[in-house]
Amino acid sequence: MPISPTTPAEAGAPTNFIKQIVAADVAAGKNGGRVVTRFPPEPNGYLHIGHAKSICLNFGLAAELGGITHLRFDDTDPAKESMEYVASIMEDVRWLGFDWKNRVFFASDYFEPLYEFAVQLIRLGKAYVDHLSADEIREYRGTLTQPGRNSPYRDRSVAENLDLFGRMRGGEFADGACVLRAKIDMTASNIVMRDPTLYRIKRVSHYRTGDAWCIYPMYDFTHCLSDMLEGITHSVCTLEFENNRELYDWVLDTLQTPCHPQQIEFARLNLNYTVLSKRKLIELVERGNVSGWDDPRMPTISGYRRRGYTPEAIRNFCERIGVARADSTVDIGLMEHCLREDLNRRAARVMAVLRPLKVTLVNYPEGQTEELEAINNPEDPSMGTRRVPFSREIFIECEDFLEDPPKKFFRLAPGREVRLRYAYFIRCEEVVKDPATGEVTELRCTYDAATRGGDAPDGRKVQGTLHWVSAPHAVPAEVRLYSHLFTKENPNDVPPGGHFTDHINPASLEVLTECRLEPGLSAATPGSPFQFERLGYFCVDVKDSRPERLVFNRSVTLRDTWAKIVRKETNSKQNNRK
Ligand code: ATP
Ligand code: MG
Numbered sequence: 001m002p003i004s005p006t007t008p009a010e011a012g013a014p015t016n017f018i019k020q021i022v023a024a025d026v027a028a029g030k031n032g033g034r035v036v037t038r039f040p041p042e043p044n045g046y047l048h049i050g051h052a053k054s055i056c057l058n059f060g061l062a063a064e065l066g067g068i069t070h071l072r073f074d075d076t077d078p079a080k081e082s083m084e085y086v087a088s089i090m091e092d093v094r095w096l097g098f099d100w101k102n103r104v105f106f107a108s109d110y111f112e113p114l115y116e117f118a119v120q121l122i123r124l125g126k127a128y129v130d131h132l133s134a135d136e137i138r139e140y141r142g143t144l145t146q147p148g149r150n151s152p153y154r155d156r157s158v159a160e161n162l163d164l165f166g167r168m169r170g171g172e173f174a175d176g177a178c179v180l181r182a183k184i185d186m187t188a189s190n191i192v193m194r195d196p197t198l199y200r201i202k203r204v205s206h207y208r209t210g211d212a213w214c215i216y217p218m219y220d221f222t223h224c225l226s227d228m229l230e231g232i233t234h235s236v237c238t239l240e241f242e243n244n245r246e247l248y249d250w251v252l253d254t255l256q257t258p259c260h261p262q263q264i265e266f267a268r269l270n271l272n273y274t275v276l277s278k279r280k281l282i283e284l285v286e287r288g289n290v291s292g293w294d295d296p297r298m299p300t301i302s303g304y305r306r307r308g309y310t311p312e313a314i315r316n317f318c319e320r321i322g323v324a325r326a327d328s329t330v331d332i333g334l335m336e337h338c339l340r341e342d343l344n345r346r347a348a349r350v351m352a353v354l355r356p357l358k359v360t361l362v363n364y365p366e367g368q369t370e371e372l373e374a375i376n377n378p379e380d381p382s383m384g385t386r387r388v389p390f391s392r393e394i395f396i397e398c399e400d401f402l403e404d405p406p407k408k409f410f411r412l413a414p415g416r417e418v419r420l421r422y423a424y425f426i427r428c429e430e431v432v433k434d435p436a437t438g439e440v441t442e443l444r445c446t447y448d449a450a451t452r453g454g455d456a457p458d459g460r461k462v463q464g465t466l467h468w469v470s471a472p473h474a475v476p477a478e479v480r481l482y483s484h485l486f487t488k489e490n491p492n493d494v495p496p497g498g499h500f501t502d503h504i505n506p507a508s509l510e511v512l513t514e515c516r517l518e519p520g521l522s523a524a525t526p527g528s529p530f531q532f533e534r535l536g537y538f539c540v541d542v543k544d545s546r547p548e549r550l551v552f553n554r555s556v557t558l559r560d561t562w563a564k565i566v567r568k569e570t571n572s573k574q575n576n577r578k
Pocket of ligand 1: 039040041042043049050051053054074236237238267268269270276277278279
């Protein structure tokens with residue numbers, strides 16, 4: 001079940017349990033009162049909204065408590081890492097509004113010291129070279145209920161281990177022929193502690209160190225030592241590393257390192273209708289289910305950016321979901337809410353017709369045009385007003401007309417009168433149809449010249465106000481409407497034999513190519529946000545939009561009261577039938 005947003009605590013008070021721990025450490029003078037956190041992505045994919053939670057938490061902790069935050073690329077698994085990912089991660093963190101200054105680090109810069117630490121463990125009798133195969137190691141490890149067994153290679157001498165480890169590095173053994181393991185306890189109740197692997201042989205070129213190494217350190221060995229080398233005070237990570245904390249501490253304790261960061265775990269972000277695992281996101285890109293990492297339907301930072309999300313909206317979302325130790329799933333509606341809230345303040349209102357229906361105002365003089373004054377943002381008077389052209393031929397939204405409307409349909413219908421926003425009252429006098437298909441192709445309406453600006457001097461009321469554009473002045477555009485990428489709340493919940501992409505929403509992207517916008521939008525710059533009145537928030541697509549062929553993305557809809565009424569009516573009809 002999705003959880004509701006947590007209320008941010010009083011300003012000033014630590015707003016989550018991790019902040020409380022760190023603030024207490026600062027108050028007690030631990031680490032000399034310093035706070036050093038890090039954000040440690042592996043450059044094997046683009047960042048997603050889950051990473052944003054971690055970024056906001058780590059940078060937020062340091063910013064609030066007078067500390068600093070390192071950006072560290074955790075790049076010890078060369079097969080899938082690349083400079084493209086490094087660059088995208090930097091761009092995304094910066095765009096979110098965080099600054100690591102000159103504190104960017106790479107675990108691959110520590111390959112030499114890490115090797116030395118491994119040698120030290122061997123000297124201490126705490127690590128050994130093992131020739132069991134991967135399958136045998138798994139089998140020897142035991143299970144949750146069964147203790148593991150010692151490898152026959154476990155009791156080799158220090159000298160032999162030093163020699164073998166040196167030869168591993170020297171490239172004398174084939175990939176997988178042997179590994180370096182910590183010598184801890186094969187009967188430990190925490191399986192992580194049953195002689196975990198520290199190094200494996202892998203002849204894969206590394207995007208930074210090239211072919212200098214054919215052995216690479218494992219995450220558990222690398223992470224704690226990288227934190228230590230950088231003087232991190234609080235190493236914040238997600239819950240799946242809870243069992244690894246014992247190993248994190250064991251490595252640092254055994255090596256008696258001069259500093260010992262504290263690992264603290266929190267629950268990762270899950271969003272409904274969304275997958276948040278890089279492995280799955282890569283699959284979506286590679287299978288062509290989306291157009292790329294920055295497809296506006298992707299839960300990546302670059303996808304959200306292209307969709308029209310703002311850093312403020314994302315940061316606000318991360319603040320509102322809070323930080324807890326229990327796993328939960330957040331409703332995607334909360335993200336959308338945060339975006340609306342932000343765009344409501346900053347987006348200029350404009351008129352755009354997505355599915356145009358031509359309206360001819362039969363009593364408006366032919367060839368005449370005029371300009372009407374429109375408000376750019378009722379939330380922000382400083383954004384001023386603009387003038388929009390009006391003429392005898394306009395477009396309205398197809399769905400704003402129904403020939404045979406139900407009672408609560410307050411838009412246009414034969415004989416009914418509505419207001420055109422900032423313009424006049426119009427009345428539908430005649431419906432023109434395609435004789436072949438019966439499709440409505442044009443409405444012939446009259447306008448009331450006395451209602452200019454939107455009010456009738458005789459005090460008569462209309463119940464609906466429609467947006468519109470002047471047909472001869474309008475600029476054409478393509479508009480892309482997005483909805484959830486998955487039809488299932490939890491797309492990860494896949495039956496045996498199924499695949500998570502089985503739940504992809506076939507209607508997650510709808511492309512409308514016949515849209516008509518008010519003429520001022522021809523000058524809109526890529527990325528800039530607008531509220532299309534009555535329709536939602538949209539932004540100019542940064543990749544595909546051209547001055548001669550505008551492309552807009554729908555960032556988020558407005559709340560649709562009509563949809564709600566329909567839902568209610570359908571429900572009550574269904575209830576009546578029962
Ligand atoms: P994924 O599981 O999506 O592949 P990952 O954990 O392998 O992600 P990393 O690059 O290792 O990706 O993550 C960098 C940091 O971001 C880690 O500290 C990780 O705990 C954190 N992080 C990753 N996913 C989430 C999430 N969904 N919510 C919160 N933090 C996350
Ligand atoms: Mg990871």
